[in-house]
Amino acid sequence: MIAKGLETGFNRVYYLIKLSLYFWGLSLSGLIVFGFVPALLTLTETHQEAAWNYKELTWKKSWALFKAYIIRGNQMMLIFGSTILFLLLNLYLSVQTQGFIFVVIDFLIIAVLFLMINVFILSILITVTYEINLSNTLKLAFITFFTSLKECLVAGICLVVIWTITYRYPGLILFISVGLSVAVVNQVTTKIFNRLKIESI
Numbered sequence: 001m002i003a004k005g006l007e008t009g010f011n012r013v014y015y016l017i018k019l020s021l022y023f024w025g026l027s028l029s030g031l032i033v034f035g036f037v038p039a040l041l042t043l044t045e046t047h048q049e050a051a052w053n054y055k056e057l058t059w060k061k062s063w064a065l066f067k068a069y070i071i072r073g074n075q076m077m078l079i080f081g082s083t084i085l086f087l088l089l090n091l092y093l094s095v096q097t098q099g100f101i102f103v104v105i106d107f108l109i110i111a112v113l114f115l116m117i118n119v120f121i122l123s124i125l126i127t128v129t130y131e132i133n134l135s136n137t138l139k140l141a142f143i144t145f146f147t148s149l150k151e152c153l154v155a156g157i158c159l160v161v162i163w164t165i166t167y168r169y170p171g172l173i174l175f176i177s178v179g180l181s182v183a184v185v186n187q188v189t190t191k192i193f194n195r196l197k198i199e200s201i
Contacts, residue, residue: 030066
C-alpha cells in the first residue's frame with residue numbers, strides 16, 4: 001500500500017514537471033508574449049486527455065495542439081492582456097492618490113481584476129472543452145463566472161496559495177507551479193463543466 005502510494009506520488013510529481021517544462025518550451029517558441037496563452041490552452045487540453053498519465057504527454061502531441069491554438073490564443077492574449085494591463089495601470093495610479101473615493105475605486109478595480117482573471121481562466125477551459133467561436137466563449141465565460149462564484153473563489157484561493165509558495169521558492173516556477181496550477185484549476189472546475197454538460201443535454 002505504502003509502496004503503491006509512493007509510486008503514484010513520484011509519477012504525479014514527474015507528470016507535473018513534464019507538463020511545466022512543456023509549457024516553457026512552447027512559450028519560448030512563441031517568444032513568451034505570443035506563446036503564453038497558446039501554451040496554456042495546450043497544457044489544459046493535454047492534461048484533460050492525459051489524466052495524470054505521464055506516458056500520454058508527448059512533445060509531438062503538444063506541438064500539434066500549440067500550432068492549432070496560435071490564432072485563438074493570441075486573440076485571447078490581446079483581449080485579456082490589454083484589459084488586465086489597463087486595470088493594473090489604473091490601480092497603480094489610484095493607490096498613489098489619497099481620499100476615501102480613491103479607496104472605493106481601488107476596491108472596484110481589484111474586483112474587476114478578479115472578474116477578468118476568472119473569465120480568462122474559464123475562457124481557457126471553455127475553449128478546450130467546446131468548439132465555439134471566441135465571442136460565444138467570452139459570453140459563456142462571463143455567465144459561468146456569475147453562476148459558479150464558489151468554484152471560482154476556490155480556484156482563486158488555490159492559485160494564490162500556489163504562487164505565494166512559488167514566490168517564496170522561485171525554482172518551482174520552472175518545474176512545478178505551472179503544471180500544478182493547470183491541474184488544480186481543472187480539478188476545482190470539474191463540477192462547473194459537469195453542470196454545463198447536463199444543462200446542454
